[in-house]
Amino acid sequence: EADIYQTPRYLVIGTGKKITLECSQTMGHDKMYWYQQDPGMELHLIHYSYGVNSTEKGDLSSESTVSRIRTEHFPLTLESARPSHTSQYLCASSEEGTGANVLTFGAGSRLTVL
Amino acid sequence: AQSVTQLDSQVPVFEEAPVELRCNYSSSVSVYLFWYVQYPNQGLQLLLKYLSGSTLVESINGFEAEFNKSQTSFHLRKPSVHISDTAEYFCAVSSSGNTPLVFGKGTRLSVIA
Numbered sequence: 001e002a003d004i005y006q007t008p009r010y011l012v013i014g015t016g017k018k019i020t021l022e023c024s025q026t027m028g029h030d031k032m033y034w035y036q037q038d039p040g041m042e043l044h045l046i047h048y049s050y051g052v053n054s055t056e057k058g059d060l061s062s063e064s065t066v067s068r069i070r071t072e073h074f075p076l077t078l079e080s081a082r083p084s085h086t087s088q089y090l091c092a093s094s095e096e097g098t099g100a101n102v103l104t105f106g107a108g109s110r111l112t113v114l
Numbered sequence: 115a116q117s118v119t120q121l122d123s124q125v126p127v128f129e130e131a132p133v134e135l136r137c138n139y140s141s142s143v144s145v146y147l148f149w150y151v152q153y154p155n156q157g158l159q160l161l162l163k164y165l166s167g168s169t170l171v172e173s174i175n176g177f178e179a180e181f182n183k184s185q186t187s188f189h190l191r192k193p194s195v196h197i198s199d200t201a202e203y204f205c206a207v208s209s210s211g212n213t214p215l216v217f218g219k220g221t222r223l224s225v226i227a
Binding site: 004006033045050092101103104105107 | 150215
């Protein structure tokens with residue numbers, strides 16, 4: 001039973017559109033993450049947050065932005081989508097104070113930009 | 115910065131045969147190590163983890179991994195695979211509880227009947 005939800009699961013849009021990928025978790029986790037996944041490549045961290053009103057960029061440069069206004073919600077926004085943004089986006093969360101970042105992942109949002 | 119190398123991008127194996135998926139990480143004073151599994155059209159699920167203590171860790175479905183500090187490795191093994199084990203397997207590492215996980219490129223395990 002998934003405790004972290006991503007919507008939409010699949011999205012096909014045209015170039016230049018603004019899109020928001022939603023991510024919500026019901027576990028009360030402080031830490032949340034966005035990873036980008038392409039076939040045969042490492043999962044690349046693009047954004048993370050260690051609490052409300054705290055966001056950081058990851059190791060992969062990304063034109064997306066995130067916000068963390070509520071603990072349970074961590075949406076990712078692309079202001080103007082391009083074909084290079086076509087990818088799978090994975091949201092994850094982890095609990096503060098476990099001593100290690102044991103991640104729980106959502107099912108992913110697969111974005112195709114035409 | 116930490117890095118993870120998964121030496122095999124694809125591993126085909128016959129059902130009931132043993133399998134080893136290799137993972138090496140860049141050296142650090144202390145590390146936390148993980149294996150995640152991704153079934154088709156799903157997110158990643160934690161398979162097993164090494165945080166401290168015994169260097170051999172096991173999952174509930176028969177996989178095991180051994181932390182080898184001298185070889186900076188955390189290879190995943192299963193003595194007898196099933197068709198249902200067909201999936202992508204990702205090795206990951208972090209050097210502390212405050213650093214995000216770094217993942218390898220993944221190994222696609224294909225179990226052949």
